[in-house]
Amino acid sequence: MPNNMFEKIWGAHEVSDGLIYIDLHLIHEVTSPQAFDGLRLAGRGVRRTDKTLATADHNTPTDGTMAARLIADELSRIQVETLERNCEEFGIPIYSLGSDRQGIVHVIGPELGVTQPGMTIVCGDSHTSTHGAFGALAFGIGTSEVEHVMATQCLVQKRPKTMRITYGGELGAGVTPKDLILATIGRLGTGGMTGHAVEYAGPAIESLEMHGRMTICNMTIEGGGRAGMIAPDETTFEWVRGRPGAPQDFDAAVARWRELPTDEGASFDQEIEVDASAISPMVTWGTNPGMVVEVTDTVPDPAALESPADRETAERALTYMDLKPGTPMTEVAPDRVFIGSCTNSRIEDLREAAEVVDGRQVASSIRAMVVPGSQQVKAAAEAEGLHDVFRGAGFEWREAGCSMCLGMNPDTLAEGERCASTSNRNFEGRQGKGGRTHLVSPKMAAAAAIEGRFVDIRDWS
Amino acid sequence: MRPIDVVEGKVSVLDRADVDTDQIIPKQFLKRVERTGFGEFLFYDWIRDGEIELEPNPILVAGRNFGCGSSREHAPWALEDFGFQAIIAPSFADIFYANCTKIGLLPAILDEEHCRAVAEAGEARIDVDDETVTCAAGVFEFAVESDVKYRLLNGLDDIGITLENGAAIDTFEQGGGADRGPVTTAI
Numbered sequence: 040m041p042n043n044m045f046e047k048i049w050g051a052h053e054v055s056d057g058l059i060y061i062d063l064h065l066i067h068e069v070t071s072p073q074a075f076d077g078l079r080l081a082g083r084g085v086r087r088t089d090k091t092l093a094t095a096d097h098n099t100p101t102d103g104t105m106a107a108r109l110i111a112d113e114l115s116r117i118q119v120e121t122l123e124r125n126c127e128e129f130g131i132p133i134y135s136l137g138s139d140r141q142g143i144v145h146v147i148g149p150e151l152g153v154t155q156p157g158m159t160i161v162c163g164d165s166h167t168s169t170h171g172a173f174g175a176l177a178f179g180i181g182t183s184e185v186e187h188v189m190a191t192q193c194l195v196q197k198r199p200k201t202m203r204i205t206y207g208g209e210l211g212a213g214v215t216p217k218d219l220i221l222a223t224i225g226r227l228g229t230g231g232m233t234g235h236a237v238e239y240a241g242p243a244i245e246s247l248e249m250h251g252r253m254t255i256c257n258m259t260i261e262g263g264g265r266a267g268m269i270a271p272d273e274t275t276f277e278w279v280r281g282r283p284g285a286p287q288d289f290d291a292a293v294a295r296w297r298e299l300p301t302d303e304g305a306s307f308d309q310e311i312e313v314d315a316s317a318i319s320p321m322v323t324w325g326t327n328p329g330m331v332v333e334v335t336d337t338v339p340d341p342a343a344l345e346s347p348a349d350r351e352t353a354e355r356a357l358t359y360m361d362l363k364p365g366t367p368m369t370e371v372a373p374d375r376v377f378i379g380s381c382t383n384s385r386i387e388d389l390r391e392a393a394e395v396v397d398g399r400q401v402a403s404s405i406r407a408m409v410v411p412g413s414q415q416v417k418a419a420a421e422a423e424g425l426h427d428v429f430r431g432a433g434f435e436w437r438e439a440g441c442s443m444c445l446g447m448n449p450d451t452l453a454e455g456e457r458c459a460s461t462s463n464r465n466f467e468g469r470q471g472k473g474g475r476t477h478l479v480s481p482k483m484a485a486a487a488a489i490e491g492r493f494v495d496i497r498d499w500s
Numbered sequence: 501m502r503p504i505d506v507v508e509g510k511v512s513v514l515d516r517a518d519v520d521t522d523q524i525i526p527k528q529f530l531k532r533v534e535r536t537g538f539g540e541f542l543f544y545d546w547i548r549d550g551e552i553e554l555e556p557n558p559i560l561v562a563g564r565n566f567g568c569g570s571s572r573e574h575a576p577w578a579l580e581d582f583g584f585q586a587i588i589a590p591s592f593a594d595i596f597y598a599n600c601t602k603i604g605l606l607p608a609i610l611d612e613e614h615c616r617a618v619a620e621a622g623e624a625r626i627d628v629d630d631e632t633v634t635c636a637a638g639v640f641e642f643a644v645e646s647d648v649k650y651r652l653l654n655g656l657d658d659i660g661i662t663l664e665n666g667a668a669i670d671t672f673e674q675g676g677g678a679d680r681g682p683v684t685t686a687i
Binding site: 054055057058060062063069070072073076081083086088089090091092097098112114115117118121132151152153155163164165167178179180181182183184186187190191192193195197199229230233234260263265283284327348349352445446447464466467468469472 | 516517518520522523526527528530531532533534535545563564565568569570571572573574576591593594595598599602603645647657658659661662663665666668669672673681682683684685687
């Protein structure tokens with residue numbers, strides 16, 4: 040019987056009914072301390088430290104503070120120091136602040152080659168779906184589950200349903216994977232993928248490089264999806280080859296990985312088709328990622344919505360965002376620009392943004408920053424001179440971390456500030472209390488920084 | 501966690517859809533390394549800005565897709581610490597739902613109409629074993645997975661149950677071949 044990719048990976052990891060073996064457990068400082076406490080209370084250890092990896096990212100300042108003990112904010116310092124102490128006590132490898140391998144957990148996993156096709160990967164972070172870009176089954180878990188995986192290397196899981204979204208055609212010039220996933224969430228809604236492992240397929244996906252595939256899988260959770268997945272292919276294998284964690288017998292691993300893609304004739308609980316060539320650059324206007332329009336559109340009018348509840352939600356979002364229905368998105372002017380986050384902070388993302396800003400100047404009304412996803416991304420970018428391009432244009436060039444994606448560190452929006460952000464969530468207060476977030480691609484964020492307002496990157500030069 | 505078989509009492513109502521975990525417990529409160537004390541920060545901005553009022557009743561009735569967004573278990577911790585023992589909604593985000601069941605905070609799914617009826621009734625009785633919500637407007641059924649129900653009724657945490665299966669995990673690890681080897685060490 041033909042199987043889809045999810046079914047193959049799930050089947051290969053079922054220890055018993057509903058108990059799934061985990062190949063890689065990534066840990067960070069925010070969702071792990073209570074799990075370690077739980078282990079200590081019960082006198083339990085970590086079953087497979089050799090399948091566990093920790094880094095500090097959510098709390099880390101991006102201003103050049105290079106050791107946990109030097110973090111100015113007391114609670115952040117305690118949280119990162121607690122992670123370091125816990126990892127030492129339980130024997131878990133860690134790349135903390137100061138390590139040249141430190142960075143956002145969803146950037147360093149792939150970068151180190153520990154994220155591999157066919158794996159089950161979990162982390163106490165909803166954007167763990169990122170790793171599905173390699174043909175892995177990867178999803179976010181809560182702290183009780185973090186403790187469970189540490190103690191047993193397994194997870195009790197209800198089997199999700201499966202969905203395949205097939206993208207025909209090719210993305211147009213200037214249209215990026217970020218636009219593809221925003222458009223998809225805009226169509227399906229923030230709960231549209233709930234309960235499903237989602238496979239992204241079709242020519243428009245197959246032609247993407249790994250960073251774009253990661254952006255798409257990363258935002259699966261914003262559509263409510265349990266996991267996002269893309270079939271591994273030559274692009275995937277070449278990306279993993281030669282990385283520190285890549286399998287020693289690489290050819291044998293590739294032979295196994297070639298068996299992973301969905302079989303011809305396999306079925307899904309739900310199938311959706313999207314014409315990729317019809318997708319435009321997207322900008323969110325509201326307070327969840329499903330509230331999104333094409334950059335050439337105007338701010339939608341809640342009065343046009345049928346359900347009173349939806350109308351009220353949209354009205355509240357517009358009040359929060361301080362936007363009037365009918366305003367062209369290209370007249371919306373950000374105060375801040377943030378290029379970074381586990382969605383869009385890889386070297387290729389930075390190259391795309393640098394290309395847009397090269398030789399230009401950030402508008403005087405805007406404060407703009409670039410935050411590389413990891414120390415390795417930062418080093419690679421500096422080796423290419425990208426930091427000079429950004430600094431020359433008036434961007435701040437910072438150290439690796441989650442930064443202004445979620446404002447758990449000093450990088451936040453002030454009350455009322457409007458931000459063009461390459462991150463993944465535009466929830467109320469996400470980037471700082473009263474902050475207003477517009478989600479866009481790196482190219483669109485870079486162009487907005489230069490122009491002082493959103494522009495259609497396709498006809499901007 | 502403590503066993504939970506019946507939740508009974510007054511109902512608080514939060515009539516909004518897509519309530520995300522950043523609202524339930526804003527990020528600045530995730531820096532604590534303790535497991536308790538999050539209740540006072542529940543819906544911190546919304547309550548302080550006077551956008552909503554919430555009584556710490558045993559039951560919360562919420563809108564669809566409740567708990568979307570991050571995987572932070574701090575969200576159910578805050579709801580539980582505030583005083584809620586059960587949440588009724590037309591749908592929940594996946595990770596949030598799972599997190600609730602891990603700590604003994606009962607998530608019950610009823611359709612929109614029944615959620616409204618419970619909200620209007622102002623009081624309800626939820627029976628986990630019978631999978632019913634009873635209020636002045638009637639008796640409504642909800643579904644809960646059998647293994648989740650077993651854990652809730654008995655107050656069991658998963659780890660103990662899984663470790664009883666330790667031999668099966670050993671067998672799985674030993675029989676798996678190359679891809680069961682070390683991943684993160686020696687890199």
